[in-house]
Amino acid sequence: MASGMPENLEIDPALFGLYKELHAHPELGFQEQRTAALVAERLTELDFDVTTGVGRTGVVGVLSNGPGPTVLLRADMDGLPVREDTGLDYASTETATDEEGRTVPISHACGHDMHTTRLIGAAGVLTRSQDSWAGTLVVVFQPAEELGAGAQAMVDDGLFDRFPVPDVVLGQHVAPLPAGKIAGHAGPAYAASDSLRVRLVGRGAHGSMPQNAIDPVVMAADTVMRLQTIVSREISGTDVAVLTVGSLHAGDAANVIPREAELQLNLRTYDPAVRDHILGSIERIVRGAATTAGAPEPPSITEIERFPVVVNDPAALDKTFGAFREWLGDDNVFDPGAGAGSEDVGVLATSAGAPLSYWLLGCANPALFTTGDMTDPALRSVPSNHSPHFAPDLEATLPVGVRALAVAARTWFARA
Template sequence: MSDVARHDAVSPVLDRLNEIHPRLEALYKDLHAHPELSFAETRTAGVVAGELEKLGFEVTTKVGRTGVVGVLANGEGPRVLLRADFDALPVKEQTGLDYASQVSGTDPDGRQVPVMHACGHDMHVACLIGALDLLAGSREAWSGTVVAVFQPAEEVGSGAQAMVDDGLFDKAGTPDVVLGQHVAPIPTGMIGCHPGPALAATDALHVRMFGRGAHGSRPEAAIDPVVMAASTVMRLQTVVSREIAGGDTAVVTVGALNAGTKDNVIPDEAELKLNIRTYTPEVRATVLNAITRIVKAEAEAAGAERAPEITPIDTFPVLVNDPQAVERTTTALRAHFGEHAVVDRGPATGSEDCGVLATASGAPLCYWYFGGTDPAAFEKAEKNGTMGRDIPSNHSPSFAPLINPTLDIGVTAMTLAALTWLNPR
């Protein structure tokens, strides 16, 4: 199809965006104000299911516990899977927005924690609902089947697999392509997509190190797990700098260190929570082996009478974008948004489990980022060297995408991507 013909086919589909925008913005604000933790997204799932039913989709709920799937068959053609995640994070919101979250939830350890959409999954849902609305309202422009997957528990890396294990493809059919997107702290209007390994694998570990408690005035009677843990944290910083080749990439972060309750009591144990990012099986094995070796060695060096415990928490596979799928999809995005608006920003060390849907189905994957930051604020921070301070990133308590024009751009990008794979009429 020529560029002119494709534009003629796409334009009517997008014509209704201004009409549906107010409803989508209200939906986004509602979701933002009512976030839910991984595998607890019951209200969100109900809202999504209701929206899909209004659009005429065949709806299946409770797929992978709380996931929602909508199928819209519209004649012969490809089966295109469009995915959005919808879980939130245990973060206390500090945006000051009038629709900011005030809710709390129960985490997997049974603790009451504040909950916030600090990663933009509420934006993903609103954008996908918008794209589905446009597609459902213009069935004369395309043929094929749209499969909308609203996935739980992306933040813990197990929601996509849970949906696959629960028979997602038996219920919705095997897709010919998987398309997904994520809002990011880059300027609105910008889209980033990288072919090949685009997002890192993640391994999250819980480490318990055991000592012997005593009075703070008598450290000679103790085996101090605080010192043991502190030495481990410092030694772990050498894994990337001294055991990983300069041309390879790895990240080792100790995100939590907890021990003791009082200044004059040496506790019995300390716990660490680690996060590891890698791109290849070889580097991943090197990092995990080094962590295990260091944790055990530091415990032994401290005279620990009990070996440390290392338990996996979460794991994400590497997300690999199919080069041909990226080329096909980004060509359409560039034709609409402009040549300079769609860029290859290289691989990122963030992680995503959307790739599981592609790997499990054998379909090619195209996954991209779209900007949610005020371009003027971004340019100023970049010029002043204050990006880390002034531009909140995903998972920050201050993260909140600029609704306009981010919402419309996300709806448009997902709609264009879908139409690129569906058959034109």
Template sequence: MSNVVRRDADIAALGRLNEIHPRLESLYKDLHAHPELAFTETRTAGVVADGLARLGFRVTTGVGGTGVVGVLDNGEGPRVLLRADFDALPMREQTGLDYASAVTGTGPDGKQVPVMHACGHDMHVACLLGALDLLAGAHESWSGTLVAVFQPAEELGSGAQAMVDDGLFEKAGAPDVVLGQHVAPIPAGMIGCHPGPALAATDALRVRMFGRGAHGSRPETAIDPVVMAAATVMRLQTVVSREIAGGDTAVVTVGALNAGTKDNVIPDEAELKLNIRTYTPEVRATVLNAITRIVNAEATAAGAEQAPEIAPLDTFPVLVNDLAAVERTTEALRAHFGEHTILDTGPGTGSEDCGIFATASGAPLCYWYFGGTDPEVFAAAEKKGTVGRDIPSNHSPRFAPLINPTLANGVQAMTVAALAWLTPR
């Protein structure tokens, strides 16, 4: 495909962006104000299904629980899968926006929790619907099949697999390529993409450590699980620093430690929640084995009468970008946005289950980031060396992508990337 032909198709598709942008901005604000937790995204799914139907897509709902799939057949050509996720996080929003979330939802434990789109999935939905609108409106400039996948439960790492297990490819056909994107705390206008292993595998664990409760004034009659858990947390910090080679990558984070209810009561047990990030099976095995050894050893050292329990919570596979797919896609993005806007961001320790659509279908994957931070604010923080402190990242209660130009850039990126694979007419 020549760059000239591709550019002509881009122009035909993107010509209506200014026309649809106000509607997309309203959609984004609406989604942001009404977030929903994993596998409960019924309102969002309804909004998406209605939008796809208006664009002429064949719509299937309830795929993998709450997932929505739209298919637009437009003659002979490649089948291009475009993916967006749409679940939110159990967090209280602190952005101060006039469209901030004030809703709550029911967590897996049945408790009410605040809910926020703290990872930008609302932006992903608005951008993909916008790209589909442009592509459908310019159907005379390309041929092939668009498969739009709106996925639930990315935050649990199980939504993509749920859709595959529910017959996604039987319903929509196996794709020739999988394309996905994610808004990130980099300057708006920048795009980052890394070929090869781009995002880490995740293992999340729940650890229960059992002691023997007693009155706080008589610790000698107890086996204190709080001390046991605290010692375990500190010892776990040595897994990466002392058991993983300097050239390898691993992260071990204890994200929660829960024990007890009152200052003068030693409880019977403590619970830890761990998050592990790795890139290779060998490093993963080393880390998991070390965690098991340390947890059991600390329990033994404390004189625990019951062995700890270690149970998996969720898992993500390594996301691997296909080298040829990255080259083809980023060539088109570079031609559209400019040479200086495309970065190789290197492998990241975040995790994503978008790659499951590629591995399950045998299709190549290209997954990239697009910036959502005010470039001037980012530049000022970079100059001071305070990017990590001053720029809210995904999963922060202060994370709020700059709507303009982030939304337009995300729409353009997905549109241009899709056209890089569809057959031009």
């Protein structure tokens, strides 16, 4: 075992019960009242200076342990509007009211319950080993990551004015890799994401009299097809972007031409110049389709959510991963390349002016894999984040995740 992890400290067995409690009772972004209360209670028991309600429902704990670096460990807390279908005896059956007033099923289909539990566990490990490190530990339990708004909400609420400014930001995210594997990519690691709602307005009519209509369905179809040419024809083959139309809704009857249509789009990019170009092209194509159709009013394009590119500081990631390799061995730590998923953890690092070291932690049954890396065919069949079947292997994942955060933090603290 590496020197980064004290050999005489065990994982608190109560963490397994806490995980099941959080898993069974997920909450949507900015609604994490129950989760935040549990977090605050556990941190108080560990003698942290605890503040709740940061960025609406966020929780911050501070543990001062003499002079030394300030290390920020971050976990997100929110669930997703996904009906769980894992068959677990502690599966979520909860519902909630979303931002549009709809009642939706919710679950921890992205693993934020595991993130929260592991950070509480790491806080306990570090508390019990204060004689071996020096500095200030800041633990941030962030709301609304799935909305792309929680990190910014905490910053806007004075996160780095009210609490110590970190020298490094550390965090991890569960992924459908073998439990016990850690993966991270230096530089732009996770994509920027822009989700947009497009409203196209036409003129409704009876389906038998299209000459009296300006058909928004045709406008929408034209828009969808033209949008697909942006990535294939407007950006270089060496640039990376994904543009998806995930929702198209217009009308409710077969024989009625509706008045309007709505599209929801998602764009993933790594390069700000590519992003700006594509967003400009989206607006050009949407407005062009409406103009060509003779639409009676201009279309509207509204931002739903936005995530910036997550950029891992190469030196910071190398330092953290050096400790992981010493602890787990070279075979269990690797570079997965840049991922198309998105995260708002980078907002914390950028706002603090601190380097970011953020990594993926495998959470699936290792027996399902052969190579255990990004070439493994099991990645096509193992349930991924946001799937109704997503369920981390609790016994194999939780202890490694707790220790990974503790090892990473101790790597950055001064030795006592």
